[in-house]
Amino acid sequence: MVALVTGGASGIGAAIAALLLDRGARVAVLDRDPAGAPAAALAVKADVTDDTAVRTAVDDIVSEYGSLHTVVSNAGIGAIGTVADNPDDEWRRVLDINVLGMVRTARHALPHLRAAAAERPGCVSITQTCSIAATAGLPRRALYSASKGAVLSLTLAMAADHVREGIRVNCVNPGTADTPWVGRLLDQADDPVAERAALEARQPTGRLVAADEVAAAVAYLASPAAAAVTGTALAVDGGMQGLRLRPA
């Protein structure tokens, strides 16, 4: 299996790339800062906001590995604030990465995925890293939540468009995951220890999600075991979406 992981040089994406490698896949990482990609991966420097760079990177990966079966569209950034806090330019910047980045990746991968699906039905998929923010109504996450809401809708629409081509499309919805991104968020907080405790308390399990736990869900969705799974959002969120815990 040949897999492409965008944003695969840090956090959740690096864990996904490492797990797919462990399971025997040949893995290419597309990242704007690819230094942290697993050593065994083919690391390609590209920014998902640059349509030409994404197309060139995808074509180069297929030239190197001969085919493409699995796309994990994971590159994304955070944004804090209410709807009043971020100017239009910041909305455009975040949506360009978090939403259009996935559109561009899919657009340029699809011709290769169609060719692979003809040979290996059920084994060809796109998995997009969405977020619990798409559905949870989190405070001070208006822009980020809107971007991930779009990823969720995009996932469902793409699943419908490509199901008869043998290409499955799903997303994972992590809760707050212990990654460098969250580390940076905590560094900016007035009281990082209290902020981390608040993030942990928000999740019914009382702890952050590990990047490896998200990776395991993605590896399942990309595997032949998930051949009947498409148009699904798999929550890996410590129960945040499904559970409504109240004090006893």
Ligand code: NAD
């Ligand atoms: P991270 O910052 O640790 O890693 C993100 C990676 O994406 C980095 O390697 C970065 O260089 C790359 N990237 C960012 N913008 C890019 C661009 N324009 N082009 C190419 N590469 C780019 O973050 P993470 O926490 O691992 O997040 C990964 C994904 O998981 C994101 O889509 C994020 O929205 C989602 N997510 C994270 C959490 C969390 O709590 N960490 C929760 C839910 C969803």
